[in-house]
Structure formats: C-alpha cells, structure tokens
Amino acid sequence: MTEQSHFERDTRITSTGAGRWSTQLSAAWNIGTNPNGGYLILPVLRAMSSLVDQPDPITVTTHYLRPGLAGAEAEIRAELVKPGRLASNLRGSMHQDGKPRLESLVAFADLDTSTGPDVDITIPAPDIPPPDECIVRSGSDQGVELALLSRAEMRLHPDFANAGSLDEPVIDGWVRFSDRTEPSTLSLPFFADCCPPSIFATHGRVGWVPTLELTVHIRRRPAPGWLQVRNRTEDCQGGRIIETGCIWDSTGTLVAQMRQVGLLLDHE
Amino acid sequence: MTEQSHFERDTRITSTGAGRWSTQLSAAWNIGTNPNGGYLILPVLRAMSSLVDQPDPITVTTHYLRPGLAGAEAEIRAELVKPGRLASNLRGSMHQDGKPRLESLVAFADLDTSTGPDVDITIPAPDIPPPDECIVRSGSDQGVELALLSRAEMRLHPDFANAGSLDEPVIDGWVRFSDRTEPSTLSLPFFADCCPPSIFATHGRVGWVPTLELTVHIRRRPAPGWLQVRNRTEDCQGGRIIETGCIWDSTGTLVAQMRQVGLLLDHE
Numbered sequence: 001m002t003e004q005s006h007f008e009r010d011t012r013i014t015s016t017g018a019g020r021w022s023t024q025l026s027a028a029w030n031i032g033t034n035p036n037g038g039y040l041i042l043p044v045l046r047a048m049s050s051l052v053d054q055p056d057p058i059t060v061t062t063h064y065l066r067p068g069l070a071g072a073e074a075e076i077r078a079e080l081v082k083p084g085r086l087a088s089n090l091r092g093s094m095h096q097d098g099k100p101r102l103e104s105l106v107a108f109a110d111l112d113t114s115t116g117p118d119v120d121i122t123i124p125a126p127d128i129p130p131p132d133e134c135i136v137r138s139g140s141d142q143g144v145e146l147a148l149l150s151r152a153e154m155r156l157h158p159d160f161a162n163a164g165s166l167d168e169p170v171i172d173g174w175v176r177f178s179d180r181t182e183p184s185t186l187s188l189p190f191f192a193d194c195c196p197p198s199i200f201a202t203h204g205r206v207g208w209v210p211t212l213e214l215t216v217h218i219r220r221r222p223a224p225g226w227l228q229v230r231n232r233t234e235d236c237q238g239g240r241i242i243e244t245g246c247i248w249d250s251t252g253t254l255v256a257q258m259r260q261v262g263l264l265l266d267h268e
Numbered sequence: 269m270t271e272q273s274h275f276e277r278d279t280r281i282t283s284t285g286a287g288r289w290s291t292q293l294s295a296a297w298n299i300g301t302n303p304n305g306g307y308l309i310l311p312v313l314r315a316m317s318s319l320v321d322q323p324d325p326i327t328v329t330t331h332y333l334r335p336g337l338a339g340a341e342a343e344i345r346a347e348l349v350k351p352g353r354l355a356s357n358l359r360g361s362m363h364q365d366g367k368p369r370l371e372s373l374v375a376f377a378d379l380d381t382s383t384g385p386d387v388d389i390t391i392p393a394p395d396i397p398p399p400d401e402c403i404v405r406s407g408s409d410q411g412v413e414l415a416l417l418s419r420a421e422m423r424l425h426p427d428f429a430n431a432g433s434l435d436e437p438v439i440d441g442w443v444r445f446s447d448r449t450e451p452s453t454l455s456l457p458f459f460a461d462c463c464p465p466s467i468f469a470t471h472g473r474v475g476w477v478p479t480l481e482l483t484v485h486i487r488r489r490p491a492p493g494w495l496q497v498r499n500r501t502e503d504c505q506g507g508r509i510i511e512t513g514c515i516w517d518s519t520g521t522l523v524a525q526m527r528q529v530g531l532l533l534d535h536e
Contacts, residue, residue, distance in 0.1 A: 058480075058508065058529065059331075059480070059481040059529050061329040061373055061481070061483060063327075063349070063357045063373055063375060065349065065350040065352075065357055066350075081331070081333065081368060081371050082333045082334075082368060082371075084333075086480075086531060087480055087531075089331045089333055089371060091359075091371065100349060100350060103349050103350075103357060103359065103373060104373075105329055105331055105371060105372075105373045105481075107331060107480060107481060107529075109508070111505065111506060112506075113506060114506040114507050115506060115507030115508060115531045115532060115533055116474075116475050116507035116531070116532040116533045116534050117474055117475060117507065117532060117534065118504065118505075118506060118507065119467065119471055119474065119504040119509075119532065120504075121437055121467070121470070121501050121502070121503060121504045122502075122503045122504070122505075123502055123503060169389055199387065199389070202389070203387055206384075206385055206387065207384050207385060212326075212327070212354075212355055212375060213327040213329070213373075213375060215329060215483050215527065217510055217527070217529060219503055219505050219508075219510070220505055233389050234389070234390075234391055234525070235389060235390045235391060235487055235522055235525065236386065236387040236388075236389045236390070237379065237386075237390075237487050237488055238379060238380075238381060238382040238383060238386060239382050239383030239384035239385065239386065240326065240377070240383065240487075241387075242485055242487070242525060254503055257502070257503070257510060257527070259483065259485070259525070259527050261326065261327050261375075261485060263354060263355075263383045263384070264383060264384040264385060264387065265383055265384045266384050266385065
C-alpha cells in the first residue's frame, strides 16, 4: 500500500448519511490561524464528485461565510441539483459548530468530451524566470505564520522582492504540492487561491484580504510538474477587491482561471 | 401614478409564502424562443433584495439548468444563508413546471460603505466611437428573432460589420433600456449578458452559445445614460468557452465585471 498524499489524507471524507459527509480539517493548510479558503473547498468537491459520473469540476463558485476551524471536524452537505449529459450542477456547503462556513455552486463535466466545434483561442503563459530563479515564499512576506507552506511550495517572481513599489498589481510565480503530488482537476481550485494578494505588489501589505467569493474555472487536465500562476488586482472599490488569475501547467497550457472578490480589511 | 418601466413590470414578484415568490416571465426579453439569461436572474434578485437591508448585489453567480419558459409563471425560492455587516449571502432558484431552471448564489452589500483602505486601481473604458457612430444591433446579426431588442437598445462597434474576420474575439458596444429607464445595480446583471457572443468577432456565427454559468460582479452604482460594454472570449476547450466582460457607465467608470462559461453548440 502506498502512502497517502497530503492532498488525499487532508481532504478525506466519510459518508454519514444521504448527502452528508464528515471531514477532519487539518491545521497544516493554515494562513495564520485559519485554513486557506482553497483548501476548504477540496473535501466539498470530493463529496460532490461521489454524486456524479463526470470527473472534472469545470466551474466552482464558493462563498466564504465564516473562517473554518482548523483541526476540527466539519460536516459537508452536497446535493445534485441537475444531472446532465454536458454538465451536472451541484450545490454544497460546509458546517462546523452548527454554523455554515461556506456555500458552493459547482458544475462537473468531462474535459475529454467536446460539446461542439473546437476553436483555437486561449491565454498564453507569460514568460517568467524558472522556479529555481524565483524567490522561495516564506511566512515573513505576509507577516503571519504560513503553515500552508508545509503543503504547498511557492516560488515568486524575483521582482516581488520589491513588493510595495512595483508598477502593476500583479503577482507571478510557480506552485506545487510540497510532497510532489501531481496536480489534478480536483486539486486546482486550491492553487487558484494560495498566493499572496497581488495588491501587495503595488501597495505592500496594506491589510488583510479575506475572500468573500471565489470562482474557479477548470479548463484542462494539468500535466505533471510545477504550475505557473499569474494573479492581477483589476479593481478596488470601498475596500472590495476584484482579483483575477490564470494557472498554466508545466507545458504552458492554460488549466484554470479564477476571479474573486476579496475584502481589504485593516490589520487587526 | 407614473407608468412602470419595462424593467419594473417584467420582473415584478408576488410573495406566495415564506421564501417563495411567483413571477410572470415576459416573452419580450427572448432570444429566439427562450428568455435571455440575464433577464431571468432579475426577479430572483428582487426576491433576494427583499430579504436584506443592503441595496447592492455585489457578486451574482447563476447556473442555468434549463431554458426558462417565456410567457409563463415561474416560482422563485430564496433564502438568506448568512446575514453580515459587510456582506450578506443568499441562495435562490427559479422553477417552472416543477423543474429548476436556474440556481443562484449572491452576496449583497452597500456600495456606499467602505471595508478598509481605498486603493486607486481600476480598468479604464476603452476608447470606442460614440453610440450614434455605432451599428444598431438587429436580429439578422444572429440568425434568430430577438424580441429582446424591444427591451434593450444595443449599438455595436462599427468593426463588428466585419464579424467573422476580425483579429480579436472582442465585442465593444453600448447598451441601455429601450424605454430609457436608467441602469441600477439591480439591473446591471442583465446588461452583462445581453450582447452577441464575442467569439462571433473572429469566427462568425459558429454555433449557439448557451450560458452554463455566469458570474457578475457589481462594482459601482451606474450614472444615468448609455452603458459601455466590452466582452472578450479568453479560452475555448472542447466547445466550453470562457467569456469575460466589463461594463462602464456614461462617465467611463467601471460598474460591473462578468465572466461566464458558455457551451458552443452546433446550430440545430
């Protein structure tokens, strides 16, 4: 029997009845004292995945209602809203201490199938220095303890050494699981939300940026190896930030897109 | 008593019990025989709006499950998932003939309030010819009857006369309600999904592009007048299209962003 990966072990679910599962949230994916939002959605996707034949979550929207409680058990609820040939839609949520932590709306499909004419339009990967010429991300970049770095390795563009005085609110880098588990369509939503906020590039550590809503579109099955990420802050209004991002696999193929609303809050 | 606008009249809801409303779907917002997806979400937002104090839907995700039935009654269900000071999260759905037509996850906030430090990052409006130098959109552009044009006036960039042979999968234009009702944060989600598919710019009328999932972020309250729209097809995989868009008001201020997954289907 091979040893389980961090991803498998820390997102394991147990059925507790029709449409109900339990999971044990690990503290190893924390940013400060809270589990990373991308991690929280993984066991919910596992539960949903057990309800449909299609293997790939193609659109994953999550509303973060309250921080998850690290190291504690969580209840997952999931429901197939509509099964379909081209896509199946599901609804899910996570609860702890009787309170909903997140609410999610997801569609699964099979990325190996085609719905109609294929068209050659995509977003090419930007040219950035390779991982070993990038900066190893550490907790001190963000002023909080990043247990998360025990689970995901991150290399940031060398320019990020000057975060706070860069021209564009953009962050480029490379990410992978630290135990070298290869990325999959089920794990990509995590990588869409694991980098420091791109607004730090221009404005430095202006505040804490919890995610209110995150939508990840999975586009293709990733090849093994590092994932390349580019996130950009597009708009900020009254502290409400829109951040958009792309993930490419090690062959430079677009595998995911994300857009989220974050709240820029003063440091506590 | 002033006459009701199309928007008010065609999105009117009547409470039928706790968390339940009925609405009469108008056929005047049809594309071919189906109601436009952006229109369908409007009465659901009205129902949600009645459950919260915050006036502005700031993130609106909708999964389209089945076409709506034009000219028929629909049941709306909505539920406050979590009330909050900075944002309140709601879930909603629309049903006809006992079948769910759409499922939605929305957060409302007050765009007049601020959560933290404001930061000057936004997306400027592209420079395009004014509405009276643009092409009036007609049904023949798309090969289907567009009852929708009785409700929304659209002017497309003059370049769109060469749709099918343009270099970029981009559509620029201007939109407004045809009865001149001014846009509001409640009506913006409609304008995010009322233009022809931007893939037509490069590839012509390659197929029918129903929306699977649409997320609209409302950024600011729009000034009166025309809305400027730019939509771009960013990626296509197996007929699954990602289209991203922005809406600016008549002062050039970004008021909404959208991203959707559409399915490129062969013409029937």
